[in-house]
Amino acid sequence: MNVDWDDLKTVLHVVRGGSLAAAGAALGVNYTTVARRIARAESALDMILFERLADGYQPTRAGLRVAEHAAEMEAREHDLLRQLQGQDERLSGRLVLTAPQLMIGPYVAPAIAQFAEAHPAVEVYLKAGNELADLTRREADLAIRISASPGDSLTGLRMAAQDSASFAAPIWAERMTEGKAAVIDWVVYEQIAHVPKQALERFPNSRVVLVCNDMAAMVGAAVSGLGVVRMPVFLGRATPGLVQVPAIEPQTYADVWLVGHPDVWPSAKVKAFREILVPEFRKRRAEFVA
Amino acid sequence: MNVDWDDLKTVLHVVRGGSLAAAGAALGVNYTTVARRIARAESALDMILFERLADGYQPTRAGLRVAEHAAEMEAREHDLLRQLQGQDERLSGRLVLTAPQLMIGPYVAPAIAQFAEAHPAVEVYLKAGNELADLTRREADLAIRISASPGDSLTGLRMAAQDSASFAAPIWAERMTEGKAAVIDWVVYEQIAHVPKQALERFPNSRVVLVCNDMAAMVGAAVSGLGVVRMPVFLGRATPGLVQVPAIEPQTYADVWLVGHPDVWPSAKVKAFREILVPEFRKRRAEFVA
């Protein structure tokens, strides 16, 4: 007769995750509980929502329809959470940030230290990583991102323009003085797994020694002398043991943005953090360009 | 951190009902439970949603906002339930109908009997009453209504045009033969608590003896000889002990409609019931007009 809203939510997560275990993990409950909630929803709706196959729960047409509507309900829940956060005028509670791993040490951490001193009742939760947190789902209140634009339907402040350049251990700077014939090893990023064109013109004997999917590891490899890495200039300058080398000319890179959802933007905590972080970046703007 | 959807629903009902007890009744749980769910929601959101005043729970600004969004979630739930019902091709399970109390005996009940025989696996649930069931909230699958139009955003079939006329016990027919001076007593409906104008022209000594808010009671009063009642002609004709009297000329009355929500309309059960009910009404169309 009457459906439990949390059971609808559970159906949504089983459809999303494809298995009871995945849904259970997402919901923070045991998969047994998930199975029982599905059974309860089916009996409440008097409909089969999933077919129990050997390789998991396969949603029926009705199950998919339930999931669609539950997704809309979930979207309304996220709207609510964002708006509540946006209208929260307290300088207490949790503030969730995300930032690129490598920007945290030199730039974000000092700002957090300042913020924590000014607003001791706020607990800052920092998600390091390059995955874009979904600000619409309120996975974070504020994101520091390296990108060309703030992104779809989000509010943003451009904190700095950026250049990139080639950096390496000092030994490579010496080698480059040997002239055009020098053999130059490169550590390159997975998505652009080749030596920059300009580098090949300057040093035709350039070659790739390592392709990597993680910039922190690449920085480590560069420090250890493995080869040359193209990276944002702030990062090369902030890393002891690296020097800028003339393998390529500095060039424009994606900007540094502070991004938030417009619903969350007016929140007191978010506003207070902005007012500390943005001047910090602006003051040190020169460190980002060649 | 994570809000329970049913707690949001509970907040909605406390805002709607104005008290824990009212919300508990609406949700079918004890008010104590409502109080605890509110407390849980407040702690999950880290916000005060209600002020505990002597005369009940008064929602704060945040509480109202939660309720708004919960109402939208509820609307999505209703969308879902309607669509599931609309796409249900089974001729089993429950079918919920509403009809005006006095039309059930002579018209709806015979159709239900026919339907029950044809589709024994369907359990028909009949809500008698004049309150309009909210078909959007799925309070009913189909409604038989006396009205000028099917109503906002609903699908409808006009099953019969209707006239009204004056009916009374036979004694009043005799009295009216006495001529213009006869004293005619009326039993009138609450919303139109006066003698019809035309009746006053024909019998200037007409007067109101009873104002009533229930047509069934008025029919009973008429049968017992208390006075004349204006009613749909089908009702006067179907009621033993009443005859049509020339106190007023028959006149056009609101039509009889079969109304449903477009989402629910395609359901097999709804379709099957229509195919029995509508011909029944159409066949007996003449009984509704003078």
Add this chain to the structure above:
DNA sequence: ATTCATGCATGCAGTATTGCATGTGTTACA
């Protein structure tokens, strides 16, 4: 002033829900 009705808080006991442990069937891989 007294009584009643309404609205809520709280302690306690029963019930329902949950998580864990164990067992079965299927698929992928060596």
Add this chain to the structure above:
DNA sequence: TGTAACACATGCAATACTGCATGCATGAAT
């Protein structure tokens, strides 16, 4: 042809939730 790994069902014990009973405060009616 074993052997994991995964996905799920089920029985049992612990936990969380719920409802009831009682008590307090407020306001309306007598």
